[in-house]
Amino acid sequence: MSRVGRPAVFLDRDGTLNTRPPSHSYVSSPDEFAWLDGAAEGVALLARAGYAPAVVSNQRGIARGLVEERVLRQIEVRIQDELAARDCRIEAFRYCPHDLDDQCACRKPAPGLLLELARELDLDLGRSWVIGDSESDVLAGEAAGCKTVLLGAPPSSCRPDRVAGSLLEAARLITAERA
Numbered sequence: 001m002s003r004v005g006r007p008a009v010f011l012d013r014d015g016t017l018n019t020r021p022p023s024h025s026y027v028s029s030p031d032e033f034a035w036l037d038g039a040a041e042g043v044a045l046l047a048r049a050g051y052a053p054a055v056v057s058n059q060r061g062i063a064r065g066l067v068e069e070r071v072l073r074q075i076e077v078r079i080q081d082e083l084a085a086r087d088c089r090i091e092a093f094r095y096c097p098h099d100l101d102d103q104c105a106c107r108k109p110a111p112g113l114l115l116e117l118a119r120e121l122d123l124d125l126g127r128s129w130v131i132g133d134s135e136s137d138v139l140a141g142e143a144a145g146c147k148t149v150l151l152g153a154p155p156s157s158c159r160p161d162r163v164a165g166s167l168l169e170a171a172r173l174i175t176a177e178r179a
């Protein structure tokens with residue numbers, strides 16, 4: 001008998017929760033993590049609506065020796081502290097630490113991390129959403145059977161289910177749809 005899992009919202013990190021670092025650079029210290037306006041509020045709205053929040057992030061800076069794992073953990077603490085003030089939390093953080101040519105199954109657009117979380121946390125991918133600011137987020141979500149919201153300009157290169165200007169706007173779209 002198959003159990004009915006919970007819906008999740010898989011959140012990209014850089015450019016979705018926090019300001020995106022310049023291309024080819026990384027958030028390499030906790031001080032460089034800066035929340036985007038409304039992002040924490042958006043997570044709280046989704047959590048209250050019953051979506052399990054998880055963060056799924058490509059962190060190629062690890063493979064390149066430019067980001068330390070310790071810093072990822074410190075940033076997680078910052079994120080959880082901010083969310084605790086809003087009575088919610090990220091249930092899991094998952095990173096792809098690999099480089100482009102490592103051929104791993106976890107670097108988005110591959111859906112590996114989403115599938116792993118679905119098994120671990122008993123999530124229903126078909127009722128889950130991916131929110132991110134890159135085509136790779138949308139493609140990973142599609143590959144995992146989730147619905148997707150792209151943050152930013154309407155794309156030409158991928159087909160998200162929704163487009164929104166911010167995580168808060170995305171959260172409002174998702175929760176309105178469900179109501």
Ligand SMILES: [Mg+2]
Nearest residue numbers: 012014015133
């Ligand atoms: Mg991003």
Ligand SMILES: [Zn+2]
Nearest residue numbers: 096104106107
């Ligand atoms: Zn990987």
